[in-house]
Amino acid sequence: MEPVYNLFPPTQPEVPILLSVPHCGTRFPAELKDEYKSEFLQSLDDTDWFVDKLYGFAPSHGITMITANYSRWVIDLNRDPQSKPLYSDGRVITGLCPTTNFLGEPIYRDERKEILPNEIARRVSAYYQPYHQKLESELNRLHEKFSKVLLWDCHSIRQLVPSIHAEKFPDLILGNADSTSSSAEIISQAVHTLQSSTYSFSHNYPFKGGYITRHYGQPHLQRHALQLEMSKVNYMDDTETQYDENRASKMQEVLKSVLQKLIDTLR
Numbered sequence: 001m002e003p004v005y006n007l008f009p010p011t012q013p014e015v016p017i018l019l020s021v022p023h024c025g026t027r028f029p030a031e032l033k034d035e036y037k038s039e040f041l042q043s044l045d046d047t048d049w050f051v052d053k054l055y056g057f058a059p060s061h062g063i064t065m066i067t068a069n070y071s072r073w074v075i076d077l078n079r080d081p082q083s084k085p086l087y088s089d090g091r092v093i094t095g096l097c098p099t100t101n102f103l104g105e106p107i108y109r110d111e112r113k114e115i116l117p118n119e120i121a122r123r124v125s126a127y128y129q130p131y132h133q134k135l136e137s138e139l140n141r142l143h144e145k146f147s148k149v150l151l152w153d154c155h156s157i158r159q160l161v162p163s164i165h166a167e168k169f170p171d172l173i174l175g176n177a178d179s180t181s182s183s184a185e186i187i188s189q190a191v192h193t194l195q196s197s198t199y200s201f202s203h204n205y206p207f208k209g210g211y212i213t214r215h216y217g218q219p220h221l222q223r224h225a226l227q228l229e230m231s232k233v234n235y236m237d238d239t240e241t242q243y244d245e246n247r248a249s250k251m252q253e254v255l256k257s258v259l260q261k262l263i264d265t266l267r
Contacts, residue, residue: 002027004130007138008058008065015062015263016146018138019055020212021154022077022131023048025068029126032074040107043241044071046094048156050243054235055154057252061259064138068131073098073107075123077131078153078210083120086210097123102161139216139223148222148266150186152259153212158240159231165206171199171234172254175209175227181217182224189265190226193258199234199251228255 026044028036052067059065068077072094079086079096086093097115100106106113115123135151142149159168172194176182195201209217209227217225232240235248 001029001126003069004127005069005134006052006067007134008067010062010064011059012062014064014142014145016142016149016266017063017259017263018135018142018149018151019058019063019065019154020135020151021048021052021055021065021067022212023068023072023155024050024052025070025072025074027070028074029070035108035110036073037107037109040101040105044073045158046072046098046101048154049232049236049241050248051154051156053243054156054248054251055255057256058259061256062263063259064142066131066134066138070127075127077128078155078212080211080215081124081128086214096120096128102158103163135212135216143221143223146266149224150182150262150266151212151216151223151225152262153209153225153227155207155210155227155229156232156235157229159233169206169229169231170202171231172197173202173205173207173229175204175207175213175229176225177209177214177217178204181209181213181219182226183219186219186224186226186262186265189261190258193261194228194254197254197257199254 026047075097083096097120099108099112139149139151157169174190174194176187179187191203207229213225213227235244235251236242237244
């Protein structure tokens, strides 16, 4: 089996930030790949395409980064391991082991509506736990070294997904579980920096952070977590299928700015 994750250590003096990219994976285990509809495997539209590339500057800024290798259709690393729903507002919510895409279309050849419990448990053991164990160990290491740490969870989505939100998404959406996953100071700094950019911005709507943000954000222990969701057109072409160097470069300047501000705040 190929590694579940990639770890990119800092190449400059280390800072107390860990980046997580749980939805950039595109690989499928050999024993599962033929179970999915081949036409969906050609596009993997629910993937956070190229987010790992977009944040590729992070190690040169002293930031540790962990990225997923396997598709979220194998198992979603940003869902509760007990499959507790993240939202209850009627939107399509793909599960821990999804059986549909964001549009509600079945992704398996047999159009199954659920994954059997023993298979979910196997995937949790093989693909979910290793990622989260590494996330936990890196957070512990950074916390021990710096006394406080920030987990920045990196995501992207198509600009329009009607099954989730009727209108186009804002360019940038900062999530912190209704201000419970991080301190007010860190949240304020992130909000101010992102709002000051040329991109449209929203705070905790329509996304407030997934399982990773909600689980690891423990500000009373000086363990802070924020999620940044962004529309793919910010760094991809208009078809949202190809990486656009010019757009990505402009977005990277904003990301570098907000991360540097947060480094300064943590210090």
